[in-house]
Amino acid sequence: MTIPRAPRGSLFRTMRRHLPPSLAIAYQLAGDGAHEAAASGATVTLSDGRNVVDFGSYGVTLLGHRHPRVVDAAIDQLRTMPTATRALANPAVVKFAADLLGRCGLDRVWLGSDGADAVEVAVKLARRVTERTRVLAVEGAFHGKTLGALALTHSPVFHAGLEPLLGQVTHLPADDAEAVAREAERGDVSALIVEPIRGEGGVRPLNPSVLRRWAEDAREAGAFVISDEIQVGLRRCGDFSVALAQGWQPDALLFGKALGGGVVPLSAMAATTELYEPLIENPAFHSSTFGGHPLACAAGSAALEAIDELADRGREVGEVMDARLHTLAKDHPGLVSEVRGTGLLWGLELIPGATAPVIADLAVRGLLVSPCLSSPETIRLLPPMVSTGPELDRAFETLDAAFEAHRADAAED
Numbered sequence: 001m002t003i004p005r006a007p008r009g010s011l012f013r014t015m016r017r018h019l020p021p022s023l024a025i026a027y028q029l030a031g032d033g034a035h036e037a038a039a040s041g042a043t044v045t046l047s048d049g050r051n052v053v054d055f056g057s058y059g060v061t062l063l064g065h066r067h068p069r070v071v072d073a074a075i076d077q078l079r080t081m082p083t084a085t086r087a088l089a090n091p092a093v094v095k096f097a098a099d100l101l102g103r104c105g106l107d108r109v110w111l112g113s114d115g116a117d118a119v120e121v122a123v124k125l126a127r128r129v130t131e132r133t134r135v136l137a138v139e140g141a142f143h144g145k146t147l148g149a150l151a152l153t154h155s156p157v158f159h160a161g162l163e164p165l166l167g168q169v170t171h172l173p174a175d176d177a178e179a180v181a182r183e184a185e186r187g188d189v190s191a192l193i194v195e196p197i198r199g200e201g202g203v204r205p206l207n208p209s210v211l212r213r214w215a216e217d218a219r220e221a222g223a224f225v226i227s228d229e230i231q232v233g234l235r236r237c238g239d240f241s242v243a244l245a246q247g248w249q250p251d252a253l254l255f256g257k258a259l260g261g262g263v264v265p266l267s268a269m270a271a272t273t274e275l276y277e278p279l280i281e282n283p284a285f286h287s288s289t290f291g292g293h294p295l296a297c298a299a300g301s302a303a304l305e306a307i308d309e310l311a312d313r314g315r316e317v318g319e320v321m322d323a324r325l326h327t328l329a330k331d332h333p334g335l336v337s338e339v340r341g342t343g344l345l346w347g348l349e350l351i352p353g354a355t356a357p358v359i360a361d362l363a364v365r366g367l368l369v370s371p372c373l374s375s376p377e378t379i380r381l382l383p384p385m386v387s388t389g390p391e392l393d394r395a396f397e398t399l400d401a402a403f404e405a406h407r408a409d410a411a412e413d
């Protein structure tokens with residue numbers, strides 16, 4: 001394979017000039033002067049020839065990088081018709097709609113590119129159908145950064161300088177089982193939106209029995225229930241949908257991130273016909289130029305097949321993560337204060353101040369992970385389903401070495 005190279009100094013200099021400079025500096029440090037050049041499965045090859053293990057990528061690479069089935073489907077579609085006329089029916093789009101809905105028991109779907117697209121349309125539909133404005137979300141939730149979704153995202157980190165935010169949103173305390181019934185009494189709630197496990201918020205699960213109660217209470221009050229599974233769905237946490245596995249029925253299920261197979265951007269809002277009604281009346285109620293893009297849909301159908309095929313392997317990788325992360329925490333009791341997560345989504349809580357330098361050190365040593373901006377002490381690990389034994393071994397050796405080095409540095413200070 002030919003590895004694309006850019007002159008070392010000039011890439012970061014140009015990046016500093018044209019893109020956020022702090023990102024350029026962070027990327028230069030993480031790659032130790034090299035940049036990402038190629039990738040396959042859970043391994044990324046850098047421009048200096050080194051390989052690093054990717055357990056980050058913010059959850060996009062559930063199937064790893066360049067899953068062959070997804071790449072082949074995308075290439076076939078590229079060679080035939082990657083873009084829709086949107087004046088004619090496109091079979092790749094219709095096939096993907098049926099493939100997705102067949103897996104989640106809902107009737108209708110709206111297609112977008114980013115997670116926030118799916119959040120926006122779900123809330124817009126709920127407001128239109130109920131003719132009510134208020135939305136209930138949860139403390140610690142993350143639903144995106146477009147202005148509408150941002151109001152649902154709880155963390156003040158993302159709100160600074162932007163208040164007042166759009167829309168009326170009330171954030172519920174995560175463990176308050178009565179909260180939806182209490183809020184709904186005012187009769188102005190259009191929707192309840194939840195992430196069954198708050199990912200960006202630090203890999204913090206909501207209590208399934210509270211969720212079941214909230215969903216019932218919201219329904220009884222005539223409000224819609226939206227399960228944002230953009231990060232946790234598609235078997236990242238074991239089941240295709242966490243809500244369905246927990247035994248509560250959402251009116252809308254949101255998917256994104258890994259839906260395009262880690263190859264193309266694709267998101268979806270799967271919904272009941274009742275919630276979707278405004279789009280049946282008028283498809284232009286909410287649309288976007290690239291929503292329902294044939295290239296993305298062809299990759300998406302292939303991704304859904306690959307995710308089904310890899311379900312057992314995903315479960316095995318999840319079991320390895322569970323066992324080894326708990327051992328790692330026991331080996332580093334002064335550094336790791338908690339291990340949270342399930343399947344292929346894990347959060348390691350470190351003592352205050354340790355997480356940022358450890359994440360930087362992990363990258364240099366050969367393991368990429370994702371931070372949680374609204375939970376700065378959490379290291380988020382998102383291993384792909386296709387992670388191999390050697391990649392898992394390397395990841396855990398790297399975690400152990402970085403934690404040990406941090407302990408030694410802290411002892412010196």
Ligand SMILES: Cc1ncc(COP(=O)(O)O)c(C=O)c1O
Pocket residue numbers: 058113114115116117119142143144145195199200228229230231232256257
């Ligand atoms: C649960 C959840 N919802 C929504 C979003 C927003 O997705 P995007 O960044 O693709 O707009 C994210 C992104 O991290 C997410 O984790």
